Amino acid sequence: KNQVEQSPQSLIILEGKNCTLQCNYTVSPFSNLRWYKQDTGRGPVSLTIMTFSENTKSNGRYTATLDADTKQSSLHITASQLSDSASYICVVSDRGSTLGRLYFGRGTQLTVWP
Amino acid sequence: EADIYQTPRYLVIGTGKKITLECSQTMGHDKMYWYQQDPGMELHLIHYSYGVNSTEKGDLSSESTVSRIRTEHFPLTLESARPSHTSQYLCASRGTGNTEAFFGQGTRLTVV
Numbered sequence: 102k103n104q105v106e107q108s109p110q111s112l113i114i115l116e117g118k119n120c121t122l123q124c125n126y127t128v129s130p131f132s133n134l135r136w137y138k139q140d141t142g143r144g145p146v147s148l149t150i151m152t153f154s155e156n157t158k159s160n161g162r163y164t165a166t167l168d169a170d171t172k173q174s175s176l177h178i179t180a181s182q183l184s185d186s187a188s189y190i191c192v193v194s195d196r197g198s199t200l201g202r203l204y205f206g207r208g209t210q211l212t213v214w215p
Numbered sequence: 216e217a218d219i220y221q222t223p224r225y226l227v228i229g230t231g232k233k234i235t236l237e238c239s240q241t242m243g244h245d246k247m248y249w250y251q252q253d254p255g256m257e258l259h260l261i262h263y264s265y266g267v268n269s270t271e272k273g274d275l276s277s278e279s280t281v282s283r284i285r286t287e288h289f290p291l292t293l294e295s296a297r298p299s300h301t302s303q304y305l306c307a308s309r310g311t312g313n314t315e316a317f318f319g320q321g322t323r324l325t326v327v
Contacts, residue, residue: 105257135315144221144305145258145317190257192316203248203316205257 103128105193106205115214118181122209124174124191132196134163136176139188139208148176150187181213218242221306221319228296228326236291236322238306240246246309247289251275251302258263258305264289 105126114120126134133152137145149158149165156164162185164177176188178185188208195202219240228234235286245266249257250273260273262281270281278300279293289308293300306319 104289137318142321142323144307144321146318147315150315164257203260206259207255 103193103195103202103204105191105204105206107189107209109209110207111210111212113212113214114181116181116183119177119179120181120211122176122178122189122191124176124206124213126172126174126191126193126204126206128172128193128195128204130196131169131172132194134165134174136163136174136196137190137192139190141187143192145192153196155187178211181211183213183215186211186213210211217231219306219308219317219319221322222302223322224320225323226325228324230295230297230326233298234293234296236304236306236324237318238289238291239287240289240308240317241287242308242310242317244308244317245286245309247283248307248309249273249279249281249291249309250305251277252305252321253302262291270280296324298326300324300326306318 108123135147135150139145151167162179167174188210190208191206193204222237247264249262252258259275261275261277264270264283303321307316309316
């Protein structure tokens with residue numbers, strides 16, 4: 102069964118600190134993995150996208166890693182800001198269908214305190 | 216900034232009413248999706264479309280219906296709203312291939 106599991110479920114950190122969010126998936130055949138940021142009451146916004154051959158990708162203070170062998174990804178946030186408070190969702194796409202089905206994790210709820 | 220729009224953003228409606236949630240995108244994307252998301256939970260696919268006149272049901276059973284008469288427009292209709300329909304509804308679109316999915320801002324529906 103294609104699944105995406107994220108941990109931790111929630112996380113509280115102080116402003117300026119770093120944190121790492123985890124994503125494990127069983128989606129096969131794998132196409133790509135995206136991390137989205139979703140502010141409360143809004144739609145998700147893409148942060149990074151990684152394909153099978155990519156190990157690391159950065160977008161400002163966000164750095165995503167992918168280990169396609171162990172089917173694990175992480176999102177590292179550096180020097181956190183109050184505006185980073187949001188839900189971070191790991192989304193994996195398969196390449197086994199024309200639709201390019203998207204599989205969503207439940208998200209990690211990040212809260213940054215001043 | 217993604218060019219995909221949902222209206223209304225918030226809707227409170229009485230049981231038994233018919234409602235239509237609007238979703239429009241100006242990117243010319245063929246694939247469009249409707250997801251349902253409860254607080255703290257993952258997104259569940261309820262409908263999708265490959266293109267004009269193509270609609271399919273998703274993974275989560277839903278009493279809603281959709282139509283795709285134009286590429287840019289993918290409305291979702293509930294013929295008779297019930298309190299169990301209270302949720303957030305997110306619309307998304309994607310271009311050809313496994314490109315990024317762009318999401319609308321969502322419609323927060325409350326049925327009283």
